[in-house]
Amino acid sequence: MPEGHTIHRYARLQRKLLGGRRVAASSPQGRFAAGAAVLDGALLHDIDAHGKHMFYRFADRDVSLHVHLGLYGRFRAYEGDALPPTPLTRLVLSSDGVELQLSGPTICELMDPAAEAALRDRLGPDPLHDDDPDEAFVALARRRTPIGQILLDQRVIAGIGNVYRAEVLFLFGIHPNRPAHALDRATFDDLWRLLRELMIAGERRGRIITLQPADRTLPMSQLIAEEDRLYVYNRTGLPCRRCGTPIISWDLAGRTVFACPRCQSA
DNA sequence: TACATATGATCAT
DNA sequence: TGATCCTATGTAA
Numbered sequence: 001m002p003e004g005h006t007i008h009r010y011a012r013l014q015r016k017l018l019g020g021r022r023v024a025a026s027s028p029q030g031r032f033a034a035g036a037a038v039l040d041g042a043l044l045h046d047i048d049a050h051g052k053h054m055f056y057r058f059a060d061r062d063v064s065l066h067v068h069l070g071l072y073g074r075f076r077a078y079e080g081d082a083l084p085p086t087p088l089t090r091l092v093l094s095s096d097g098v099e100l101q102l103s104g105p106t107i108c109e110l111m112d113p114a115a116e117a118a119l120r121d122r123l124g125p126d127p128l129h130d131d132d133p134d135e136a137f138v139a140l141a142r143r144r145t146p147i148g149q150i151l152l153d154q155r156v157i158a159g160i161g162n163v164y165r166a167e168v169l170f171l172f173g174i175h176p177n178r179p180a181h182a183l184d185r186a187t188f189d190d191l192w193r194l195l196r197e198l199m200i201a202g203e204r205r206g207r208i209i210t211l212q213p214a215d216r217t218l219p220m221s222q223l224i225a226e227e228d229r230l231y232v233y234n235r236t237g238l239p240c241r242r243c244g245t246p247i248i249s250w251d252l253a254g255r256t257v258f259a260c261p262r263c264q265s266a
Numbered sequence: 267t268a269c270a271t272a273t274g275a276t277c278a279t
Numbered sequence: 280t281g282a283t284c285c286t287a288t289g290t291a292a
Contacts, residue, residue, distance in 0.1 A: 002273065002274080003273050003274095005273095006273080052274075052275095068274080068275080069274080070274045070275065070284080070285065070286095071272060071273075071274045071275085071284095071285075071286085072272080072274085072284095072285050072286040072287065073274090073285080073286080074286080074287085088285090088286070090285095103285090103286070103287095104285055104286040104287080105285080106274065106275065106276090106284075106285065107275090152274090154274090154275085161273045161274075162272090162273055162274085163273050164273085165273095208273080233273085234272095234273095253280090254280080254281085255274090256271095256272090
């Protein structure tokens, strides 16, 4: 579920829901009980997202809440009647009529400002922040490592996940195994621009759609079927939407990567 | 009911 | 490179 676009979307929706409000905090699961006790009754000032990390800042606390959803984490938000949190819910933040439930995060912790600054410093530029991509290009141009592997490195670019990686490389006809330094600056700039567009669209829609108008089978239709949103991600063995060659997938540094062997050249 | 798999990341080796 | 953490879902049995 959560690549950068999802995180930024959560931040935006939650800001609207809870920003400026005093919150009650609890940890049904118990694992964040001490942290919840610290936050209970605090005034939520703002929520910020950087890549896949979220930072909740409180007006009357000297620590931030740091959340990273990892692979399984999810939020449930309710206005009005909330379903009761499951026993595994790590954190509940509520304010009259609003309830936010967090389950399964890789990280849910309190962080002091120095630690937060250090963490953010480690992260690369985030396309959804309109950050300057220069630093990312420099990091990328230095390395022989496959471009597909580099794109998932959050120190190089923050916020890309497995879906955007696969899709953007397809759209540029770049094989994931191509050495990162083979990418020239002009192509990188184009790639960054498209990535940013796709992620902004994903943030707004709450869903990743990379299919380009030219590749739509039904150009008149406004609706894109669930299974027609992507070119290569999770389409192993299915025909490439452009050339019909079966999509292939393999393990790259521990993550499954997808590509069209014909459209994407090494 | 069990199992595989997952849009993530860290740590040890 | 492999083990590990965490939860939900889809498919196989």
